[in-house]
Amino acid sequence: MSSKPSHAVTSLAAKMTPSSFSRLLFLLLLLLQHHRNPTTALPSPNSSNATSNGSDLSNEGFVLPLYHKSHPKVAHYFSSTNGPIAATTNTTTVAAAAVDVDADGLIKFKDVEYMLEFSLGIPPMLTYGVFDTGSDLLWVQSTLCQQKKDCFKQDTALYDPTRSQSFIRIPCDNWICKQEPHRFFCQPYKVCGYKIQYVDSTSSTGILAKDALGITVDERLHGGILFGAAQTDTLPSVWSGHGPPGIVGFSSKGYSIVAQLGIKSFSHCFPQDNSLVSHIRFNQKADLLGPGAETTGDDSVHIGKYFISFTGMRFNGRAPQMPATTILVDTGTQYTHLKPSVYQVLMNGLRAEINHKPAIGVSSTFPVCYKHDAADDLKKLALTFVFKEVEMPLSFQNAWTTVKMNYFFIFKKRYLCLTVLKRGNERYNNILGHYQMKDMNIGYDLESEKVHLSPDNCADRAKRL
Numbered sequence: 001m002s003s004k005p006s007h008a009v010t011s012l013a014a015k016m017t018p019s020s021f022s023r024l025l026f027l028l029l030l031l032l033q034h035h036r037n038p039t040t041a042l043p044s045p046n047s048s049n050a051t052s053n054g055s056d057l058s059n060e061g062f063v064l065p066l067y068h069k070s071h072p073k074v075a076h077y078f079s080s081t082n083g084p085i086a087a088t089t090n091t092t093t094v095a096a097a098a099v100d101v102d103a104d105g106l107i108k109f110k111d112v113e114y115m116l117e118f119s120l121g122i123p124p125m126l127t128y129g130v131f132d133t134g135s136d137l138l139w140v141q142s143t144l145c146q147q148k149k150d151c152f153k154q155d156t157a158l159y160d161p162t163r164s165q166s167f168i169r170i171p172c173d174n175w176i177c178k179q180e181p182h183r184f185f186c187q188p189y190k191v192c193g194y195k196i197q198y199v200d201s202t203s204s205t206g207i208l209a210k211d212a213l214g215i216t217v218d219e220r221l222h223g224g225i226l227f228g229a230a231q232t233d234t235l236p237s238v239w240s241g242h243g244p245p246g247i248v249g250f251s252s253k254g255y256s257i258v259a260q261l262g263i264k265s266f267s268h269c270f271p272q273d274n275s276l277v278s279h280i281r282f283n284q285k286a287d288l289l290g291p292g293a294e295t296t297g298d299d300s301v302h303i304g305k306y307f308i309s310f311t312g313m314r315f316n317g318r319a320p321q322m323p324a325t326t327i328l329v330d331t332g333t334q335y336t337h338l339k340p341s342v343y344q345v346l347m348n349g350l351r352a353e354i355n356h357k358p359a360i361g362v363s364s365t366f367p368v369c370y371k372h373d374a375a376d377d378l379k380k381l382a383l384t385f386v387f388k389e390v391e392m393p394l395s396f397q398n399a400w401t402t403v404k405m406n407y408f409f410i411f412k413k414r415y416l417c418l419t420v421l422k423r424g425n426e427r428y429n430n431i432l433g434h435y436q437m438k439d440m441n442i443g444y445d446l447e448s449e450k451v452h453l454s455p456d457n458c459a460d461r462a463k464r465l
Contacts, residue, residue, distance in 0.1 A: 057222075058262035061284030064215060066131060067115045068274040069244070074115045074128055114270065114331060114434065116248050116280070119214035121164030122221065125157070129248035131268075131280065132332030133306055133444070134431075136254035137196065139204050139228030140246030150232040152243040159245075161209065161229055170208040176226070177208070184208065194228045198332075204247075206230040213257065226255050247332065252295075252446045253304030267443035268331070269458035270434060272397055276462040288443035292450030293390040296326050306330075306444065306451050309388035310342070310430055315349035316382050327387070327430040329442065329451055335433045336420045342430060343422040350418075353381055359415055363403055366417030372402070378416055385432075390453050394420075398436045 067074045113130040120127065120140065127140055142159045145151030161167040170176060172186035187193040192208040206228045213225040233243070249256040250266070258266070265286040270278055281287060293308040306329040312322045322345045338346060347368070354370070354377055362369040370378065383399055385392040403415045419435055441461070443452035 058264050058283065062282050063285055064116060064280045066268065066278045066280050069113050069115060070274045071277065113244060114278070115244065118248070120159055120211050120227070122166040122212050124214045124221070125159055125163065127159055127245045129246040130244045130332055131250065132247050133250045134328060134330035134332045135196070135247060136249040136251040136256040136259070136304060137194065137228055138246065138248050138257055139194070139196070139206065139230055141233060142206065142229040144206060144229055144231040145233065151230060152233055154243070154245055159229065164211055166212045166223065168210045170210065203234045204228065204230050205232040222261060225257065225260055251304040252444070256304070258446070264447050265443065265445050267441060269441045269456050269461045270438045271458040271462050272438050273459055276459055278458060278462045286443055287441055288445050288452045289441050289456070290452050290454035291389050292445060292448065292452045293387045295449045295451060308451055310385070311388055312386040313345060313349060314382070314384040314386060315353050318349070319386070320345055320349055325430055327432050329432050331434045331437070333431050333433040334435055336436045337423045337431045337433065338420060339423050339426050339428060339430055341426060346420060354378065362405060362415045363417055366401070366403065366419065369403065369415040369417040372414040372416060375416060392440065392453050393455060394436060395439065398438055
C-alpha cells in the first residue's frame, strides 16, 4: 500500500541541505536492501560484484593524508606514562644493562605505525587505523570493548555501533562465516565473529558487521563495507597499554577496503621526518615509478599479499650467493626481518666490509651495533636489496639508528645499530618493514600485480598533493 507524503514530511525535505538529503537517501536505500535480503547482501570478496552499494572507486583518483603516530593529530591515541612520543628520527635512548633497566621496548613504541583517517557509520564517527599492507580486514575498537573491559587503552571516543543507523551485524548463516573457519566463527546469539592474531602477539576478537565508510575528502559514504567491531584486543607489553583505534588492511584481495572499493592502484612515500604528513595516492593519482616486481602468486599463504622475489644483496657492489626466497612488503611492520639463512648472508657481507668490531650487549632489540666512531665507514657502505627486476638501495638512515645508552644515569655513550633484524625460525617469512621504506616511493599496481620501488625525496613529495 502506498500513500501520499504528509505536509510535515514535505516541509522537512524542503529544509534539508543537499548533503543531508543525500545521506538520508543513502540510508533508506541501504536499509531497504538489508530488509529485502539481510544475509546475502555481501558478495564474494574476489567477485566482480565485490564493490556493490555504490562503493566502486576504481575510476577515481584521490589522495588521503597519512600520519606517523608521533604526529600531533594522532599522538594522543598512543599517550602513556612515558610522556609524548618523540617526532625525531633515527635516535633512541636505552638504559645500559649495568643498571638492570631494560627500556628496549621504547624503541618499538617510538617509531611504529602510520595512521589513516576515516569514518564509520551514519552519522559518521571519525577514527583512525594503522595503514597495513600485510593484512586485509579492517577492524576498530568499539564500545563492545567496554562491556568486557578487555581492550587496550584509547584516550578518544570508541566506535559506537548503537549510534550508527546503518550498522548491520553479519549473522552466522551468512556464507562469510563458513568460508574461513580459521578466523571467522559463530558467536552466541547467532552473530558471526572474527579473531585475528598478529606475529608480534597483538590480537583482536569481535563481531563482523557492515557499515557506511567515509574516506574521501568529499565526505561521500560507501555502504556495505565489511569490517570487525572489536570486543577483545591485546597488545604486547612494550606498548605500555595504549594502542591504535584499529587496523586498516590494504592487501589486494580478501576483505580489505582496497578490494571492497575496487581500487586499481595506490602508492605511498614515507619521509624521514616523522612530523611531515605523507599521503596515499589512489588510481590515476598513484605514482607507479620505475620498474615493477611481480607479486609471487595466489597460493594460500601469498593470496592478496605483496610478496616479491628476493634474489640477493650487494655490499659495495659485491654480490654473495643467497638462497632464493621471497619478501613481504608490509607497512604494518616497523623493521625489516629476515629468515636466519638470509640474515646470515647479511651478517657475512657486513663483516667483510666493516673494519670495526661489533659492540656487545648494547640492545636486545638491535643485536648488531658499532661504536659511533664507525660512522664514516658505515656511511660509505653501499648496501642494496636485490629483488626480481627491481633494486632497493638502503641508505645509511634506513639501515642504521643511533642508540644512546645511559650508564648509571651519569654519562651517555652513542652507538650505531643495524635496523634489519633476524626472524626466530626459518619457516617464517622475510618482511620488508616501513623503516626501510623511507624515502622510497612504493606503488602497488593491482591490475598488473606488481610492486614498484623507486628512491625518492619523500619530504618534497609530502609537501604537494
